[in-house]
Amino acid sequence: MPSMAKPLRQSDYHRFSSATPIVIDNGGSTFRIGWAGESDPRISFRNVVQRPRHRSTGETVTIVGDHHDPALMRYFDCTRTSYRSAFDSNVVYQYEIMEYVLDYAFERLGAGGQVDHPILMTECICNPMSSRSKMAELLFETYGIPSIAFGVDAAFSYKFNQQLGICNEDGLAIYSGLSTSHAIPFLMGEPVIDACCRINVGGYHVTDYLKQLLSLKYPNHMASITWEKAEDLKMEHCYVALDYASELQLFKKGTKEAEEKTRCWQLPWIPPPQEEVPSEEELARKAALKEKQGQRLRDMAAAKKSIKISELENELRGLEDLLDQLEELDDHEVSSFLSRNGYLSTQEIDSAINRVTQSLRKAKGENDENEDRLDASPAEKYPLINVPDDMLTPEQVKEKRRQIFLKTTTEGRLRAKQKRFEEELQREKQNQLDEEKRLENPELYLEQLHTKYKELSEKVDQRKRLKTNGTRGNGNQNSSGGVGRGERLNAAQKERMRLLTTAAFDRGKGEDTFGARDEDWQLYKLMSKDGDDDDDGQEDEAELARVTSRLQDIDPVFVPKPEMSPFQGSGTTELPRLRPLSAEDYQIVLGIERFRCPEVLFQPSMVGIDQAGLDEMVGISLRRLSSVDDSVKDRICTSILLTGGSSLFPGLDARMEAGIRRLRPYLSPLKIVRASDAILDAWRGAATYATSSQFSSQTFSIQDYYEKGENALREYQIKYSL
Incomplete structure (x- = not known):
């Protein structure tokens, strides 16, 4: 059978006579094999087998024990296989795996395919007859051994310690192994099989x-x-x-x-690398490098700006030249001249000149006339707005629409700017009033500010909680403290639901004519309005942010509440903040x-x-x-x-x-x-027992196996007091 690596063989196998027994301690955890009369076993390895496949060839290999080269294991796929043992509760039942173990053991001991030495093998107390007979069949049929003897490992350990004077002839051995534990009493040096006890714990x-x-x-x-x-x-x-x-x-x-x-x-x-504090020379070097890079970017921006300005100036001169050429042409030649140059009317050229002029002023950093002349009349800036469409050409109609769009966007921008300016003034005024209140009575002001912060935070959290509960059950009261569907709806939402219900009821009476009348579209607009109090919620959140910022400025011990996530209930605690890992986290x-x-x-x-x-x-x-x-x-x-x-x-x-x-x-x-050595005493006791001159009378020979069969092993039992 293929194996991952050829095991190291013992070189003195042939020096021992054929009468020298081989001693095997077949433990559930460790397999030990050696020669009778020696103090220690020759070979010990873990009693397990693994059979992975080669990654490239797909060939299955056999790995016995756990002493293998990790460098070779990368060539094998071990994800679909694991270590397998031939034991089940200290009893051998997988003899295919046992054969791999014996092959490996005999190969390392130096034996070939034929083993011509008697074998003494340990087993558990009250080993089943089927297990003992199959083990004898494996050794006789596969390896051709001349004879075999079976003995209890705990009994050998007790007898060996008895020879050392540690225990007496009458006593009790408590043997706790890998998967089982046994209690075996001894009388006159022999184990009392009927009084032994076993538990499947080890x-x-x-x-x-x-x-x-x-x-x-x-x-x-x-x-x-x-x-x-x-x-x-x-x-x-x-x-x-x-x-x-x-x-x-x-x-x-x-x-x-x-x-x-x-x-x-x-x-x-x-540990993560510690950042060293840079020296003054390093800081100066980085500052100089940063300044050099910034100057390079500024030069590039200046060059790009100069190129853009020259392009806009050339475009502006070209448009002005077109206007000069138009003044020299007759009226019937204007239309053909404009079409050749890609323009539809003179107003379009004027608009292009205004656009290029504004872009040029912006590139040069000059103020825009439209922004400086806030009091300029719309009639001067947008002359076509108030002119009826029937009095304009198609090109002028297009220009009129563009002027309407420019006027609308400009007015909207000015209104937004004015609103921001007013809000800034209001904010400064509010801050000034708050500062005056704080100076008058700091303790009262701080208390009022904390009270306001608490009210606003509870109000914002309640609004978020109500929105979150919309995705939960429809009961009137849920387990997390949420309210029912009817309590979550405000007045505008209830009105919307009423309109939807009424429209659906009217439609179910007869033909669906919704949308045929103007009143239906008014109803549609009412149903489409978002009646939620989002504006109030935004104002509360903005005010809460302002109060929080104010408290952080004047109260050094103030810690703002963590923001509640949409999926966070009222009873959920805040997650711990991340911190850098240390050596204690890996202990x-x-x-x-x-x-x-x-x-x-x-x-x-x-x-x-x-x-x-x-x-x-x-x-x-x-x-x-x-x-x-x-x-x-x-x-x-x-x-x-x-x-x-x-x-x-x-x-x-x-x-x-x-x-x-x-x-x-x-x-x-x-x-x-x-015991003197709780692990090796079983093998040493068996090795000492095998050196006795009467050992040959305690074995079961291959001739008895062929003549009497496996049933003869039922009556087989060795005598430990030789």
């Missing part, structure tokens, strides 16, 4: 719970909180609280002890998560699993030892061994002791010990 659930808590707490950093990083944070910072409720209260009060127990994980963060703080996640081992209901905890498993296993007396149970409780990868949490032994004491009689003996 280190995976602790890591997953930690990842969920951090993702909910820091949703902006979910991409950084990967499962692998959560696993590292769990192993580095998590601990088991002696009293979970008391520890929660400690962090709730925020005491100094809680601050000392808090840990912080800093994400990668690059993951671990507080109660440090002990809350390992609490899953004692309270599986926190993650939705209705099972017992680690301390309760001990009581269940002891109750199942119904055939032994209390003295034997007391002897078992003096040798409780904690092993497995999930037993490494600090404080686990103290918490287990406190939990078990509540289950045991008063003053009964109790001793909890930790």
